[in-house]
Amino acid sequence: MSEQGIVTDIQRGSLRDGPGIRTTIFLKGCPLRCLWCHNPEAISPRPQLFFTEDRCVRCGACAWACPKDVHQVRSGSHEIDFGKCDSCALCVDECNSNGLRIVGKAMDVDAIMAEVMADMDFYLNSGGGVTLSGGEPLFQHSFSLEILRRSQQAHIHTCVETSGFVAPAKFEAVLPAVDLLLFDYKATTDEDHRSFTGVSNQQILVNLDAAYQLGKAIILRCPIIPGLNDTTDHFRGIRALDQKYPRLRGIELMPYHDFGNSKRPSIGLAETPLDLRVPGETEPNRWLEALAELGCAKVRIG
Amino acid sequence: MTKIDDFSMELKFTETYRRNLSEHIALREARCLQVQFPATLGTIQEGDRLAGRTQWGWVGFSPHNAPPNCAYGYFCHEQKIIEAVERGNIPLEQRDGVMEMLHFWKKENSKAKVEAAFTPKMLPVLFRDEIVPLPYNFKPMIAQPIYRMAGVFVDYQKLVRLGLPGLRQEVTEYRDKAKASGGDHLLFEGMLLAIQVLADTCTHFQKQAEQQARACPDPQRVGQLNQLAEVLGWNAARKPETFYEALQLSWLYTLVSGSLELGRMDVYLGDLYVNDVEQGVITEDEALSLMRSLWKLINQLFRDVDGRIIIGGRGRPNEANADQFALLALETTRTYGKAILPQLTLRFYEGMNPRLMEQALALIGEGHTFPLLYNDDVLVPGVANAYEVSREAAEQYMPLGCGEIVLDHVGFGTPSGSLNVLKALDVTLRDGVDHIMGKRLGLPTGELRDFHTFGDFFAAYKKQLAFFIEILADHEELEYVESGKQAPYLYLSLLYDDCLPRGKAIFSGGIRYLGGSLESFGTVNAADSLTAIKKLVFEDKLISADRLLQALNANFAGFEKERHLMVNCPKYGNDDAYADDIMVELHDFICNTVRDQRKRTNLDWYLNVLINNKQNTILGRWVGATADGRRAGGPMANANTPAGGNDKKGITALINSIVKPSHAIHAGAVQNMRFGYDFFSKDKEKLEATLATYFKKGGAQAMITVINKGDLEKALVEPEKYQDVFVRIGGFSARYVDLPRDVQLEILSRKTY
């Protein structure tokens, strides 16, 4: 059997994760803890229970099925002790309302490649290909590497959406198999980076530099969160990178959205303590203007 | 309401028919036509640049364009007549006559003639005399006869080439030959009278235009009316020599012949159009204004499922000129404003002038539902195979109404029956008995529990399907035979190939190919149901046969677990071989069985069509809960589009699935793709790549709607504000807010990309 990994989702006919029509594979597990995380269910590397409260009719079937006593269903409430759950899926099969599912499924590379290859004609006609996303796709390093290598052997364009927070040796090992990097740039100072994401940015910048020096195609992706990093200093930092790396393919600003928050209780995470503000409709344009004033020309809204 | 309650035309028509009962059917029809026209012609209205409106009577003759619920041929609208009787303002001297007329047509109308000839095998399966207004006209039947002679595509090119005098001359020569050789010369006499009716129609409108011009205070309008009168007068006596004349003549032929299709306009009008523009006879703006007038007439005369104008594609003799006209037609649709008709249809192939497709996509992107897209690279070889004709003949394929395909003026193939594929599965589970009516409809092939393997069960289902298909094929043949006995359909016989040289009427051995088609509905739900039965009952044995039946009978009440299992079975539309293979097997079986009916009957072809109109919803109302998890009475999926919301893997997987069923064994399949506006505006290149890939992979056809779900949801709440939201329901485009609620919800449940 080929290498196995944990996949949260495979999205075919994807339009937003690189050029052309793509198949995006979302891999589970991420070492960062961004305050604005919009995929909290992709953080843990293991499969986990996901509860959609809207659909629950409080029938109690899951409580009967669960050997670990995870579900407490009463007339007006359904409490879940996520800590006790071992993701055996017994309750999922019993829920007729599709209220429960397990996020994250073990798949081997063969199965993934079969799905990837099915859309070959679409990649050819649109200049698309495969994108690895996450979580942090390089967290499952050897699994990612094998998907990328096998795609490349099949002449499929490969793209990796990464935080760059990977051991440099591992990062450099995947680079030959990557055609395009969508590389996150979240904060300019190390201090900010630590406070926003929980990790230092030093290793990330080393990796970015290594990829650039190797001549890799890179698009910088900058999540902009009002109140956190919509600052002149950070915009200057973006501009500085732009100047330092003139061959960057593009810089995309990714306006914050709060979809992630609603998913937190579904996997047993506490509500986020921060009240982050979603940018208004015209706000992103102002960021663009600010960056343009600094001389940054290749920036656009992602 | 004086017009409606004055039955003088109807009485005279009836009297003429009766007086000519023992006359040759061609003379009888011609004399009836003389009563019908110009009596039922409407008036030229303000702004009309073309003449040609009608107000049908409640008794009359028309192959297809009879008033709704009147069937076809010699028709009599009993319901309207009885309503008039009840209103009580029929002129005194007409009253007895009207009742007598009603009784006379009961047995004599064309539909009744077919029904009277039903074979013993048809009697218990096809119901009779049940026409009531939509949406109730469908009883819980599996096989449903349809009465009409739809898809009239006459040889407009010949009409334009010869004009009325040329046609008259040709028919006269045939008449003389027939007379000399002892052939059926009276058929030709009838045709000559019919040509005269058309000439009289021209003159009638000419006079009307002149009269209006005299009374009109606006000098610009006077100029237009005089020009129109001239064009009409010219057509009455001479062959058309300008674009304007040809356009007017072809429209009057459509109107008087009772056709609802306009055919390859770019072929028959392209040369004159380009010539006139080049010679300065007409400006492009002027041509556009004439075309918009035609669009208006079509919208007022036709019904939502018809009105095909076909542009582009292979097999056009003067392609460059035709392309110019095609661009004009696209521009007409763009500037006319969003409308239900005409169903402008773009045929395309690799290597065709790319401007046509560019313009087409631009229109669709603006929210127009037209043009519909047909891929010649797939359809021409497909039609050649399905119809067993040469490639060259196949190049003249024409999609009609909802998407059935016929061959331009050489082959006729009205869809005269519909098959509820899902309901046939319903009865196969229950020994051939319909559990809703408690009545046997199908063959006694056993109950689900009697089958030991899935293969056995599928075989029994196929046997049931074949039983209904044979009856519908026999019915199609019968419809032609009886129609031919009663009338020669003169305007069709005049302009369908081979009728004149053979000296025979279209349905009596005149036409080169007499075919037919069967509209099938519910195949996708049936395939998904089969998949669930195979997996749950026979393979994984998670639900017993009896329990499955109990769950379906109970419409899943108390069987939520079972329904959950059914819903989670693989479904067609996700590029999943388990489900798609069953769909392909079922599709192939139905198409091939239908196609084989030519061996049993005298039809030159008989082919399945997978179209979608409202029938998927209407027929679904009479189908119980099904094993794909669909609840009782719920809509069935459209054509071979996955059932609402079942395609979960994205558009590429959907496309991979929908190109699997073969396109070379049927007479047309409709593929809806509704794209969200965002996709169109922001990802245009990716959309184009998606469509290009779909067509390259064997996609035959696409009906594209650009709309977002939010629009439709809001339209449900505030319909008055969303009058302009148009959606395609497969075969036609409809104002969303005008649709029945369950049709609206079904559309809403489809996926938007």
Ligand code: SF4
């Ligand atoms: S089985 Fe599903 S619907 Fe029932 S209580 Fe559990 S989560 Fe809710």
Ligand code: SF4
């Ligand atoms: S997945 Fe297994 S352990 Fe977790 S809640 Fe469901 S039944 Fe209990």
